[in-house]
Amino acid sequence: MPLTSLSTARQVALDAIAPAEAERVSLLDAHGRFLAAGVSATRSLPGCDNSAMDGWAVRAEETRGVNRDRPARLRIVDTVYAGALPSRSLQPGEAARIFTGAPIPSGADAVIRQEAARASDDGLHVEVFITVPPGHDIRRAGEEVTAGTALFVPGQRVGAAVLGVLASMGETTASVRPPPRVAVLATGDELVPPGMPALPHQVYESNLILVAALAREAGADVRHLDRARDDEGALRDAISRLAPQVDVLITTGGASVGDKDHMKRVLAALGARFHVDGVALKPGKPVAVARLGDTAVVVLPGNPGAATVAFDQFARPLLLKRQGVLETRRRVRARLSEARHKQAGLTYLITAALEYSGTGEPLARLRPQGAGQILQNVHGEGWAILPAGQADFAEGDIVDVELFHDSAYVAADSAPGAPA
Ligand SMILES: Nc1nc2c(c(=O)[nH]1)N[C@H]1C(S)=C(S)[C@@H](COP(=O)(O)OP(=O)(O)OC[C@H]3O[C@@H](n4cnc5c(N)ncnc54)[C@H](O)[C@@H]3O)O[C@H]1N2
Numbered sequence: 001m002p003l004t005s006l007s008t009a010r011q012v013a014l015d016a017i018a019p020a021e022a023e024r025v026s027l028l029d030a031h032g033r034f035l036a037a038g039v040s041a042t043r044s045l046p047g048c049d050n051s052a053m054d055g056w057a058v059r060a061e062e063t064r065g066v067n068r069d070r071p072a073r074l075r076i077v078d079t080v081y082a083g084a085l086p087s088r089s090l091q092p093g094e095a096a097r098i099f100t101g102a103p104i105p106s107g108a109d110a111v112i113r114q115e116a117a118r119a120s121d122d123g124l125h126v127e128v129f130i131t132v133p134p135g136h137d138i139r140r141a142g143e144e145v146t147a148g149t150a151l152f153v154p155g156q157r158v159g160a161a162v163l164g165v166l167a168s169m170g171e172t173t174a175s176v177r178p179p180p181r182v183a184v185l186a187t188g189d190e191l192v193p194p195g196m197p198a199l200p201h202q203v204y205e206s207n208l209i210l211v212a213a214l215a216r217e218a219g220a221d222v223r224h225l226d227r228a229r230d231d232e233g234a235l236r237d238a239i240s241r242l243a244p245q246v247d248v249l250i251t252t253g254g255a256s257v258g259d260k261d262h263m264k265r266v267l268a269a270l271g272a273r274f275h276v277d278g279v280a281l282k283p284g285k286p287v288a289v290a291r292l293g294d295t296a297v298v299v300l301p302g303n304p305g306a307a308t309v310a311f312d313q314f315a316r317p318l319l320l321k322r323q324g325v326l327e328t329r330r331r332v333r334a335r336l337s338e339a340r341h342k343q344a345g346l347t348y349l350i351t352a353a354l355e356y357s358g359t360g361e362p363l364a365r366l367r368p369q370g371a372g373q374i375l376q377n378v379h380g381e382g383w384a385i386l387p388a389g390q391a392d393f394a395e396g397d398i399v400d401v402e403l404f405h406d407s408a409y410v411a412a413d414s415a416p417g418a419p420a
């Protein structure tokens, strides 16, 4: 049976999880999450006509034809600070001292910045040196937002700017979905925890920290990092203990066909239902996505390079969907810096560093690729996508590069099993 294509597998995998119930949390706790409900403006911004400058509120018509030699001389009748209200309306021949953000007195229709005016020593009069049109240096009520305007749709990522807008509406909380609870389970008898002595035939266990950090980058609350021996009983115990405690269980290792690759078998024996089992993807071919009770399970290959790609393509979308969103990464077209041969029938995702020089497409320098290698993950801006249907690529061939840090998010349909 041919392996499932990457795009089909990604669609099917999403059925393993549904968005969590929304919760209301304080604005700072909402930082980095995604809005579960749309937000409309509950007030206009600004809330009233106010001054854009420190200076003088005047009637614009009284500045007509004035200059330094022939200033307008106005009587000072009020001082208005931000947060205070004017004590009276402005009559002809009058000016009010005003400060940035303070409400404009009725009768006034322009502001003169204080650099363009001079108050008399006795503080009774001000001379205005410039001619201004009505509305000058006034921020109009509702000029940025009028009450009732839709500000954000569900799925909006809550970054610093969004939080600022919510606070400016007087909000103290936002409706978001909780971070998915995650456990990561690594298996492999060759693995030794960092900090312990390791012989050359042993391998330092590095996937737990790698996957935990990737999960956090996808918004997860990583609660458990565990290791189990390559032994069916040990795996069964670990999975049965961890799965009920989390929304997503991510395993690494033991995913392939070797004698000690028990992961999928144990999951199936525990009653897991597989949505995806093996994908036409390299690295990451043995990846699987299953559902065990209420828990989504992502089985990553043990090879760190393969675990990284498989996490990115399968665990990350699941974690994001649990938070209510689907992610689309921006793709750019780039020229390959060197020829490549690959296996036909598999989509290759290879870390690419982009070099922009002059005009046209950037150059994509592909990292040396090996599923077991780990350094390839470190430097690069995105995945160069070498499509399944092609085996040979020449230097200069155009490929798509999916950027790691340029994403758009839309709300996922909250119905479980809805197509992505
Ligand atoms: N006959 C076949 N052999 C293999 C196939 C195949 O189709 N037929 N698939 C290959 C592919 S593709 C991959 S990817 C690997 C994945 O194998 P496993 O998931 O079973 O991974 P392991 O055998 O457990 O480990 C592979 C490799 O990675 C190292 N490793 C594992 N876990 C960790 C960890 N937590 N930290 C650091 N390094 C880890 C492990 O020592 C091995 O070197 O299978 C191919 N084989």
Ligand code: MOO
Binding pocket: 281, 282, 283, 284, 285, 286, 301, 303, 306, 371, 372
């Ligand atoms: O997924 Mo394996 O070779 O693709 O590492």
